[in-house]
Amino acid sequence: MRVDCSCGAGAVVSRTERDKQNPNAADLYCSCTKPECGHSFVASLGFKHSLNLPASFPAGVTLDASVQGTRIFCGCGERATIQKTNRLSINVSDIYCHCSGCGHRFVMYRAYAYTLSPSALTTNELAVALIRSIPPSARRELKQQLSLF
Template sequence: MARTTDIYCTVCNSKSVIERSERIHSEFTRYYCACKNPLCGHRFVMNMEFGHTTRASKLTKDKLLELVLGKLSDEEKANLRKILDDEKSR
């Protein structure tokens, strides 16, 4: 289930909208916001940054595995298959 975040004005606490965003880095985005309360009209910038990983991505593991396996010789791959088969039969 997807979640959305409401943004509130820091002056009047009314809901605000993001008017534009500026991606500074893959882990940092700057949001330019405007208060929806016409009596307030406050405009402000909010920053969102990546904090830390709580569960590693399966894609990351797969890409890492592809990279490592791609660098192995045919003989090394055969040895790895043998090790995995032996482990599987335990």
């Protein structure tokens, strides 16, 4: 499971905690791998929706998925693999998962929750790093939004 820091560098997950309200979600405690940054933060990871249900499943049965540590488990109990991560915005990503046990394909969300200790990078350095880390289409959108100021 890869989590990105707001500076665009990768972050490591030091521990996870199950969400008390939502059994299909967990809080990930992350810290940036870039020594100059030092940002540590909490991201939440949870089940969003199914893309398909296994053909062998009876109609009307729904499957979900849950998080254990930094691993994602399909509702059938098998560990699911991450196929791709789709960054929707700076703080939110969709994670596409597949369970090889039953064939369930589903989407998990990962969202930045809050900062534990702020980055040592300056606001300008962070802004530049951030803009570099987002896809060109999102960059164009951001440019338009910025031009409104």
